[in-house]
Amino acid sequence: MTLTYLTLAALACAGPGCGSGSGMQVSLPPGTPPAPAGTGLNRVNHIIVVMMENHSFDNYLGALAYAPASPYHTAAMGCAANDHSCVDGLLCSRDAAGGLVCSDSNLKDTGVAVMAFHYPSRCVVPDLDHSWPGSHMEANFSAPNSALTNPLNDGFIRVNAITEPASGNATMGFYTQGDLPFYYDLAQKFAIDDRYFAAVMGPTLPNRFYLIAATSFGHVDTGDPAPSGASKPMNGTILDLLDKAGIAWTNYFQDGPQEASFRAPTGAATDPHFQPVQTFLTYASGGGTLPPVSFVDPGFGGADENDEHPPTDIQRGQAFVSQIVNAVRNGPYWQDSVIFITWDEHGGFYDHVAPPAAPQGSARTPDGISPGQCADLSAPPASQQPGGGFGCSSSVREAQALCPALAQNPNGPYPANCASFDQLGFRVPFLVVSPFAKPHYVSHTVGDHTSILAFIEARFLARAHLTLRDQNADTLADLFDFDNASSLSTSVTQAQLPTVDCTPGQ
Numbered sequence: 420m421t422l423t424y425l426t427l428a429a430l431a432c433a434g435p436g437c438g439s440g441s442g443m444q445v446s447l448p449p450g451t452p453p454a455p456a457g458t459g460l461n462r463v464n465h466i467i468v469v470m471m472e473n474h475s476f477d478n479y480l481g482a483l484a485y486a487p488a489s490p491y492h493t494a495a496m497g498c499a500a501n502d503h504s505c506v507d508g509l510l511c512s513r514d515a516a517g518g519l520v521c522s523d524s525n526l527k528d529t530g531v532a533v534m535a536f537h538y539p540s541r542c543v544v545p546d547l548d549h550s551w552p553g554s555h556m557e558a559n560f561s562a563p564n565s566a567l568t569n570p571l572n573d574g575f576i577r578v579n580a581i582t583e584p585a586s587g588n589a590t591m592g593f594y595t596q597g598d599l600p601f602y603y604d605l606a607q608k609f610a611i612d613d614r615y616f617a618a619v620m621g622p623t624l625p626n627r628f629y630l631i632a633a634t635s636f637g638h639v640d641t642g643d644p645a646p647s648g649a650s651k652p653m654n655g656t657i658l659d660l661l662d663k664a665g666i667a668w669t670n671y672f673q674d675g676p677q678e679a680s681f682r683a684p685t686g687a688a689t690d691p692h693f694q695p696v697q698t699f700l701t702y703a704s705g706g707g708t709l710p711p712v713s714f715v716d717p718g719f720g721g722a723d724e725n726d727e728h729p730p731t732d733i734q735r736g737q738a739f740v741s742q743i744v745n746a747v748r749n750g751p752y753w754q755d756s757v758i759f760i761t762w763d764e765h766g767g768f769y770d771h772v773a774p775p776a777a778p779q780g781s782a783r784t785p786d787g788i789s790p791g792q793c794a795d796l797s798a799p800p801a802s803q804q805p806g807g808g809f810g811c812s813s814s815v816r817e818a819q820a821l822c823p824a825l826a827q828n829p830n831g832p833y834p835a836n837c838a839s840f841d842q843l844g845f846r847v848p849f850l851v852v853s854p855f856a857k858p859h860y861v862s863h864t865v866g867d868h869t870s871i872l873a874f875i876e877a878r879f880l881a882r883a884h885l886t887l888r889d890q891n892a893d894t895l896a897d898l899f900d901f902d903n904a905s906s907l908s909t910s911v912t913q914a915q916l917p918t919v920d921c922t923p924g925q
Contacts, residue, residue: 459901460878463855465756467713468871469743470630470677471736472623472728473549473766476613476846477523477535478593479602481509481770485519486596486603490859498613498863506861507613507772509535509593523771525576525591533576535769538592542921543729547590547767548582551621551639551790551814552821554845555838557767558620558774563821566620567842570773579767590769594733601737601914602850605744605760608909610856610898616774617764617844618868618888621817623728626763626844627677630868632656633889634786635840637793637805642813648683649809651796654786654885656681657872658692666879667710668692671699673718673725673739696743703746712875715743722924729766732925734917741914744852748911754904758852759871765845774843775865778891784840785886789833791818791825806830843867854907855899862898870895 483506484493491506498505511521524532548557555563560574575590596603618629624643625635632652658681661668669692670678676693684693696716702709717726717739727736740760747756779785788794793808793815801807806815806829819826822837833839849866873892876882884890900906 460896460899462901462904463755463757463853463878465709465711465713465752466875466878467715467743467747467756467758468630469715469717469740469758469760470627470868471717471740471760471762472719472726473546473764473768474727474733474762474848475765475768475770476615476772476848477509477770478765478768479599479762479848480506480606480611480613481523481535481593482511482519482537482595483603483606484508485511485513486607490607491861498861500863503857503860503862506611507863509771511535519595521593523591523769525573525769527576528580533588533591535591535593536588537595538589540921541594541598541733541917542731542923543586543589543592544923545583545585546729547586548578549622549764549767550582551619551625551817553578553582553767554620554622554765555821557845564836564838566774566838567776570842572769572771572773572845575767575769583767590767592768599733599737601741601912602848604912605850605852606848608858608911609853609906610851610858610860610862612849612851612862612864612866612895612898613846614772614863615761615847615849615866615870615895617762617847618777619764619840620774620838620842620844621764623763626868628652628680629888630763630871631658631678631681633869633872633885633892634784634788636786636795637788637791637808637811638814639790640813640817643793644810645680647679648681649797650680651809652681652786652885653794653796653803657875657885658682660876660880660883660885661712664880664883666712668712668714669694669699669710670714670716671696672716674721674723675716675719676714677716678714700742700746703743703752704750709752711879724922727762730923732917732920732922734914735920735922737914738916741912744911745913748852754854754907756853757855757874757899759874760848760850760852761868761871762847763868765847770845772846774845777841777843777867777888778865778869778893779841779887780891782841782887783833785888789839790822790837791815792830792833804830851895851898852911853899854904854909855901856906857898857900858906858909860898862895864893864895864897866893866895
């Protein structure tokens, strides 16, 4: 994404030791009230959503079972449904030097297998292929339109060798606790889901659309223009549902609010829906009123980018998320908050789990709008017709690249043999940090970005919904212990900015 920028320094910690990465533990601040009254989900009064960029589950948490003192194990045949100490990650063993030697692999075009390996740099250059066509080829290299019926996850090396040859074998790289100590600490203390998938088998923009609208209304490419307020899905957005119910929400941003695609901000100083991240840090720490629903965005570009999108140093993003989590954990809102931390899509990085069918019954789309046939309320009635929606040019090209038959009749019936919105994307990391999170818990429940919508809807909106996707999405309630708040006193660590930043140009 290309947005405007604030400085990373504005998010820097203040005071001795803040963000030192020393592993400093923090306890409940003095005077923090006990967990709130009420029962079940109604004990949650603040939902905070942090979505980072472009990493698969295996890339970030595939080595979780092998971390020193990890509470988790893995299983060669996959985790049993009732084994919540089992995490479905990479299959590895230790060599004589203590390094991880893994058996997960993908083939080169020569037939040589490339094994998953610990990536030596926190910066991946160049970016990997995570386009709509490329992602489907990563799922099934020879028959990408059969990714749903025959997912093989066999094309990661070969796709990137074609589209990003300078990347080498980076797609098979993974990180460890040594690279991401803060995330590993959270994952081992709170609850995670190893069956949480991106909403779309494709790039950033359509996945972030699903987080807000439970559909990408035909968009499959980030190259589509999305100026402020121009995106108007016919079924509305979670923002509309919250407004209708009188539930306050705010999009806190570093360089540009993602929700501005749907709502044109009048300026961060006057529009309460769009506020800088520093305001969130102040409010969460007790210096203001935190709304029931918060979307907290990293910096998406420029010199201060910290969203973890390659080639940016991933420790920048870890430091950013650490500030968000610590502000809540050490403030007065901790006792009734849920923080969801996830990533928008896999970013072209390998994952071994086949993406399943999307939870929308037998429908091929969540709202009747097919890939590359964008429709919306930008200029009705013409924009409500297939292909009439705003800013769809890049998506049209990408949809037709994967489905040449669509080019013969771009706005006609969508070809039955072409990939649609009935399959989830690849797995991405998903962490729940909350007093209500079950400690040391791995869920195996299938979820995607619309599960976050379903959770918000279940808590504040009597499960009102936008499309078939959030209507059918699992709320992932099994990750929570609402009655006992068993993680109320769980401490967290702090992360620091990288001592030596590998981001190009630094």
